[in-house]
Amino acid sequence: MAIERDLLRDRLDRATAHLDPPFAVVDLAALDTNAAALVDLAAGKPVRVASKSVRSHDLLTRVLRRPGWRGVLAFTLPEAIRLVRAEVSDDVVVAYPTADRAALAELAGDPELAAAVTLMVDDPAQLDLVDAVRAPGQRPELRVCLDLDASWRPLRGVHVGVRRSPVHSATAAGAFAATVAGRRGFRLVGVMAYEAQIAGLGDAPPGQALRGTAIRAVQRRSYRELLARRGAAVDAVREHADLEFVNGGGTGSLAATSADPAVTEVTAGSGLYGPTLFDAYRAWRPTPAAFFACAVVRRPAPGVATVLGGGWVASGPAERSRLPQPWLPAGLRLVGTEGAGEVQTPLTGAEADRLRVGDRVWFRHAKAGELCERVNELHLVDGEAVVAAVPTYRGAGWAFL
Known part of the structure; x- marks a missing residue:
């Protein structure tokens, strides 16, 4: 699983090298x-x-x-x-x-x-x-x-x-x-x-x-x-x-x-x-297909890397399951006292010390479509290339709820 996630990270990084975070992709x-x-x-x-x-x-x-x-x-x-x-x-x-x-x-x-x-x-x-x-x-x-x-x-x-x-x-x-x-x-x-x-x-x-x-x-x-x-x-x-x-x-x-x-x-x-809430199902778990990227902008202490933004919290009961989760690289986790913040999100874990300013962290949202309320477009990845950028409802000027 760790190897597969490493390969996914490499592929997404290569496909979106020309983009500046934050942005969202669909594989x-x-x-x-x-x-x-x-x-x-x-x-x-x-x-x-x-x-x-x-x-x-x-x-x-x-x-x-x-x-x-x-x-x-x-x-x-x-x-x-x-x-x-x-x-x-x-x-x-x-x-x-x-x-x-x-x-x-x-x-x-x-x-x-x-x-x-x-x-x-x-x-x-x-x-x-x-x-x-x-x-x-x-x-x-x-x-x-x-x-x-x-x-x-x-x-x-x-x-x-x-x-x-x-x-x-x-x-x-x-x-x-x-x-x-x-x-x-x-x-x-x-x-x-x-x-x-x-x-x-x-x-x-x-x-x-x-x-x-x-x-x-x-x-x-x-x-x-x-x-x-x-x-x-x-x-x-x-x-x-x-x-x-x-x-x-x-x-x-x-x-x-x-x-x-x-x-x-x-x-x-x-x-x-395939948002994170469906990781808790036994019968069938979808393949994660939607991700958003945030950039590392500071290293406030050893073992901590902080990304800009990241606080894209899902609707529902106010609990940890509604927070976005750092997914790539594997081994990162949110800080319990701060969670996912509106303007910055500190991350800890084994991989935090390997991250440098400018590196990307890929997150998964807790709920599916709500990710689209945060971005104007979804970058569609096919293999190792972005083949299109399509508007979300927000990007099309559609605001319903």
Whole structure:
């Protein structure tokens, strides 16, 4: 492993010798390997790409050109509209409900957009908001998807997973589907159930064997419960709607979710870049494909090398797992009292004394697409050369959240 990382460092250094840090790269060979592996894990079911984990028009297009990938799961309605207008996809599901009135007005005013974008809903108030923007008789029929809560509630007051939709039971799902069916101007075309406690939680956290055992036990029981409940909910919804898709999963649960007979498609995105959070998974670990480089600018003491910047911290609970990790050269670590800083990041470890001012340290981000909020472009590396520089959302002037 150490030899492979040394070879990767040499290759990235040679490919980007003409660039000044900080900058970010995507190794195309690793990206394509991950994309193919995710399709294999999906076992014949189409994979919808999660745009928030990629955040680059060019790379989304590259992935969607590959066999097995179909459609986009966007994170905001304005983003979905941009992706359709940019011809990235004509099948974009918005993963979260929206209250963006201007974007809703744009969607409701364009029949082509309305045919390509699917809104996420889980509350009649969201339908009311759409009607207040433009009444049903004054707009094309809008496509909507029901967000079914996939969290596990083994006991009263116990909630395992993220807090998303209020629609949890099959009965509630059927009742909501009936509500949508009775409303003019809407068509229920899909159901989504994202099992975050399985897909988004590593089951082998480093150095925490007991916690890993507990997580795996919870995930097994949660999966069995969801398998039955999701199937029943889909059946209940189909009594009121002609569903086009049932979506589930994420990179961390692709194989398990695709095995659910109720699911017709799965979603993945983070596995394309292979961020550090996915080092804590046993079932499949993507090949690291996205990196950012920072330059050593000072040597404050023996055994310490300090790079400029580096504090590109990921969202989520404020804990060490959200910090970027120095990856190349191997053997570096963050300083516990400082972590990754906005303007400088001191590093220690066996390799620190070998670093000189001007040398590069390659980091991996904790979460996939959030890296793209820090840079205007991604340098695409093929072998030992940068073959292109493509804009991130930020570089294209796209700011959504």
